[in-house]
Amino acid sequence: MTVSGKTVMITGASRGIGESAARIFAEAGANVVLLARSRDSIDRIAAEIGDTALAVPCDVAFYGAVTDAVAAAEDAFGPVDVLINNAGAVEPISHLATSDPDDWGNVIDINLKGVYYGMRAVLPGMIERGGGTILTISSGAAHGPVEAWSHYCASKAGVAMLTRMVDLENAKDGIRAIGLSPGTVATQMQREIKASGINRVSQLDWSDHIPPEWPAKALLWMCGAEAEEFTGQEISLRDEDIRRRVGLIE
Numbered sequence: 001m002t003v004s005g006k007t008v009m010i011t012g013a014s015r016g017i018g019e020s021a022a023r024i025f026a027e028a029g030a031n032v033v034l035l036a037r038s039r040d041s042i043d044r045i046a047a048e049i050g051d052t053a054l055a056v057p058c059d060v061a062f063y064g065a066v067t068d069a070v071a072a073a074e075d076a077f078g079p080v081d082v083l084i085n086n087a088g089a090v091e092p093i094s095h096l097a098t099s100d101p102d103d104w105g106n107v108i109d110i111n112l113k114g115v116y117y118g119m120r121a122v123l124p125g126m127i128e129r130g131g132g133t134i135l136t137i138s139s140g141a142a143h144g145p146v147e148a149w150s151h152y153c154a155s156k157a158g159v160a161m162l163t164r165m166v167d168l169e170n171a172k173d174g175i176r177a178i179g180l181s182p183g184t185v186a187t188q189m190q191r192e193i194k195a196s197g198i199n200r201v202s203q204l205d206w207s208d209h210i211p212p213e214w215p216a217k218a219l220l221w222m223c224g225a226e227a228e229e230f231t232g233q234e235i236s237l238r239d240e241d242i243r244r245r246v247g248l249i250e
Ligand SMILES: NC(=O)c1ccc[n+]([C@@H]2O[C@H](COP(=O)([O-])OP(=O)(O)OC[C@H]3O[C@@H](n4cnc5c(N)ncnc54)[C@H](OP(=O)(O)O)[C@@H]3O)[C@@H](O)[C@H]2O)c1
Pocket: 011, 012, 013, 014, 015, 016, 017, 018, 035, 036, 037, 038, 039, 041, 058, 059, 060, 061, 085, 086, 087, 088, 089, 110, 137, 138, 139, 140, 181, 182, 183, 184, 185, 186, 187, 188, 189, 190
């Protein structure tokens, strides 16, 4: 599939990986719908992209806000062809035993329920139309515990399972669900992790992180036929072969 002329909805598009994805998909000819809570940022980025971008303020922790955003996308550009579940949070970083239950739950509301809400909101239309692509940003933290990230690890493990669920139930309807584990990326999230000073990830040098354009380019590649073999799975940008296939390294 080429994304030219398609409607691509990206959550968490106010900075980092989501902002890069919005710019790279727009360059590839897609109509992009940018969702995030920071209205000023998505307005600015959408204005910089031009007429093929729409900013929709949206907190993905609320199902009604996500369905409203899907309706706004459809009004502007037609039904959502590609959903990119990218919005995510890692703060507050804390040990499970001393974590604040409300704060812990908020991260689940964004990282796990927000992804479910996106999938739930677009799937019926995609099924009716006979196809669609749902890409979700996962993490290495989905597959192994990381100190003081119990909320984050649990949410990303859940998200990995949601990709498998969509594939199990809806591959027959033409729905392509694939996860992306980007490795560590030079974004605001890594600044927050560094500031916490807890665990091995916070000790990494800034130069250890890949730029946000890398996962953004991987997401574009995941919309193409070459990624077909990965439906229902996660691909990892730590994998040199994947980096090569995406065109990030020689
Ligand atoms: N950076 C890494 O090393 C790394 C590694 C593995 C996975 N990831 C994943 O990559 C994704 C993007 O993160 P990033 O690194 O680009 O971090 P980032 O720069 O902190 O961006 C996070 C984005 O999520 C949005 N967001 C947070 N809560 C939201 C909510 N309730 N509703 C809507 N949007 C919300 C933020 O926008 P607003 O605050 O404006 O709402 C922002 O646009 C996340 O899922 C993260 O878990 C990152």
